[in-house]
Amino acid sequence: MPDVTPFSCAGRRVLITGGGTGLGLAMARCLHAAGATVVVNGRRAEVLDAALPQIGPRAHALVGDVTAPGAADALVRRAGELAGGAITVLINNAGVHCKKPLAETTDSDFDGVLGTHVGAAFRLSRAAAAGMGGDGVILFMASMTSLIGMPKVVAYSAAKSAYLGMTRALASELAADGIRVNAIAPGWIESPMLRQALAGDPARQAKILARTPMGRFGDPDDIGTTAVWLCSPAARFITGTVIPVDGGASIGF
Numbered sequence: 001m002p003d004v005t006p007f008s009c010a011g012r013r014v015l016i017t018g019g020g021t022g023l024g025l026a027m028a029r030c031l032h033a034a035g036a037t038v039v040v041n042g043r044r045a046e047v048l049d050a051a052l053p054q055i056g057p058r059a060h061a062l063v064g065d066v067t068a069p070g071a072a073d074a075l076v077r078r079a080g081e082l083a084g085g086a087i088t089v090l091i092n093n094a095g096v097h098c099k100k101p102l103a104e105t106t107d108s109d110f111d112g113v114l115g116t117h118v119g120a121a122f123r124l125s126r127a128a129a130a131g132m133g134g135d136g137v138i139l140f141m142a143s144m145t146s147l148i149g150m151p152k153v154v155a156y157s158a159a160k161s162a163y164l165g166m167t168r169a170l171a172s173e174l175a176a177d178g179i180r181v182n183a184i185a186p187g188w189i190e191s192p193m194l195r196q197a198l199a200g201d202p203a204r205q206a207k208i209l210a211r212t213p214m215g216r217f218g219d220p221d222d223i224g225t226t227a228v229w230l231c232s233p234a235a236r237f238i239t240g241t242v243i244p245v246d247g248g249a250s251i252g253f
């Protein structure tokens with residue numbers, strides 16, 4: 001290991017989409033604690049304003065919808081201005097859930113979920129990679145639906161499975177530019193999205209816990225500390241892979 005603190009993110013300039021709540025906020029807190037400057041993006045100014053004091057003094061808010069036309073280039077440029085230099089870490093975390101049976105999933109549901117997760121992450125990754133300057137990291141927030149089959153989430157599964165292909169393709173293409181690309185596949189982690197997905201469905205909640213060897217939901221900080229590791233020199237030889245953080249849910253019986 002070179003003369004660095006292996007898990008330090010000091011000097012990193014990070015853009016986290018959907019960074020004002022849930023897993024994005026936890027990653028922002030953990031990366032800031034590891035030394036990074038963090039720009040949190042989201043659509044609601046009041047949510048971001050409430051998040052900033054929870055993150056720390058090197059945190060900045062950047063309001064914007066990642067799916068809006070022209071948003072990716074503008075968000076990456078503005079994030080660099082706020083952070084004091086081009087961003088060197090992009091975390092494609094913004095997401096929307098859609099739990100419906102196939103027959104009830106509309107074209108607009110499907111296109112909307114794909115647009116938020118896949119289209120926006122593609123454009124943001126293209127914009128951010130261009131400025132990373134030889135030492136960059138891109139993370140995709142994947143899911144258990146990237147790894148195992150689940151009913152009533154066809155659009156979400158398609159989007160999260162696409163992340164694995166994008167991770168491998170970009171890792172292979174961008175290694176020559178000094179950019180590492182990885183995915184985190186959270187299991188079931190306590191967050192606003194999980195509460196929405198489980199609302200009124202106690203049987204689903206019981207099934208999840210029964211098939212999770214560690215027998216509990218994850219804590220958002222479990223994702224935050226994984227992001228720190230993947231962005232730090234400790235992960236300098238790790239690219240193109242997906243890390244499940246799931247209490248064993250993806251391998252449990």
Ligand code: NAD
Binds near residue numbers: 018023066142189192
């Ligand atoms: P969350 O709802 O708190 O976070 C999603 C964030 O994305 C929100 O802040 C939301 O406002 C933002 N967002 C949505 N659409 C946006 C847009 N068009 N532009 C900008 N921001 C937008 O839920 P979470 O659980 O923290 O989810 C974060 C990510 O982790 C998502 O990609 C989700 O799919 C993924 N994930 C979560 C879990 C879990 O158990 N919580 C499991 C697997 C994957």
